[in-house]
Amino acid sequence: MMLVAIAAVAAAVAADQLATGAAGRTGSVAADGVVLVTGATGRTGSLVYNALRNARGPHGVRALVRHRAKARKVLDCTECDEADGVFVGDVTHADDLEAPFAGVASAVILTSSMPYKLANGSWTYPPGGSPREVDWLGQDNQVAAARRAGAQRVVLVSSMGTTQPDSPLDKLGGGYALFYKAQGELSLLSSASALNFTIVKPAGLLDEPGGRRRLLVGRNDELARNRALMTVPRADVAALVVAALDARAPSNLRFDLASDPAGPPTTDLRELLTEARRLW
Ligand SMILES: *[C@@H]1O[C@H](CO)[C@@H](O)[C@H](O)[C@H]1NC(C)=O
Numbered sequence: 001m002m003l004v005a006i007a008a009v010a011a012a013v014a015a016d017q018l019a020t021g022a023a024g025r026t027g028s029v030a031a032d033g034v035v036l037v038t039g040a041t042g043r044t045g046s047l048v049y050n051a052l053r054n055a056r057g058p059h060g061v062r063a064l065v066r067h068r069a070k071a072r073k074v075l076d077c078t079e080c081d082e083a084d085g086v087f088v089g090d091v092t093h094a095d096d097l098e099a100p101f102a103g104v105a106s107a108v109i110l111t112s113s114m115p116y117k118l119a120n121g122s123w124t125y126p127p128g129g130s131p132r133e134v135d136w137l138g139q140d141n142q143v144a145a146a147r148r149a150g151a152q153r154v155v156l157v158s159s160m161g162t163t164q165p166d167s168p169l170d171k172l173g174g175g176y177a178l179f180y181k182a183q184g185e186l187s188l189l190s191s192a193s194a195l196n197f198t199i200v201k202p203a204g205l206l207d208e209p210g211g212r213r214r215l216l217v218g219r220n221d222e223l224a225r226n227r228a229l230m231t232v233p234r235a236d237v238a239a240l241v242v243a244a245l246d247a248r249a250p251s252n253l254r255f256d257l258a259s260d261p262a263g264p265p266t267t268d269l270r271e272l273l274t275e276a277r278r279l280w
């Protein structure tokens with residue numbers, strides 16, 4: 001219930017920004033055109049998709065999902081079919097990406113490999129779902145599809161922690177998830193001449209309401225020195241992603257995102273993005 005409320009707030013903010021954006025300047029096509037959210041049925045992806053759908057209506061947002069049944073459960077779509085903007089596909093198959101990316105102005109990449117625990121306590125990844133396949137090659141495929149589609153802006157949610165080789169997360173299931181996520185960021189970074197990018201690298205994700213913490217931006221995992229700051233609610237990540245889609249928001253950014261539960265809540269997300277730019 002709480003998450004729904006937060007998503008609604010994010011949507012209201014987005015709607016307000018879009019309304020002024022459309023009227024206020026030329027070149028705000030990225031804000032006005034269709035946005036595709038991949039990984040849309042994930043816990044963060046569904047928050048982003050539902051906020052955008054709420055703000056832009058069914059013609060303003062598309063979803064790429066692997067299972068339509070899950071889309072019907074967690075997304076605010078009606079038919080949840082292609083006519084309703086919900087596409088079924090796998091990012092490791094480049095052919096699956098043509099239709100969902102066709103004609104989009106911007107894309108939010110929220111796909112991620114997902115480890116799971118075996119009965120004996122070991123962790124593993126599903127066949128075809130390793131970090132190498134999803135976080136590197138799948139990311140590459142998505143950036144290539146965005147470029148072919150002529151998209152202007154791509155927001156990628158990656159992960160903090162990529163400066164530490166052989167981290168516990170890398171070792172999980174032998175997947176080297178953070179190593180491959182850093183590799184996946186590169187295809188987007190090297191497309192900077194063709195599209196505007198925002199790479200958000202969040203700390204540990206929490207399923208709790210957003211809008212209550214002071215959000216912190218950093219670089220090179222420097223925020224990780226203080227363990228007390230090493231989490232961030234998914235709802236805050238989702239709200240920042242929505243803010244980053246606005247054509248007036250600063251872009252060509254790559255930054256860590258964490259939070260201080262004790263700090264005053266961050267209210268101006270565009271200012272936070274501006275601060276992320278100043279870091280570099
Ligand atoms: C658990 O099972 C998997 C698959 O059968 C195996 O590869 C792994 O080595 C096992 N882990 C332990 C700790 O025994």
Ligand SMILES: *[C@@H]1O[C@H](CO)[C@@H](O)[C@H](O)[C@H]1NC(C)=O
Binds near residue numbers: 151195196247248
């Ligand atoms: C990137 O953003 C700037 C500023 O909003 C805009 O002028 C430029 O056209 C954008 N680049 C692309 C490739 O859309």
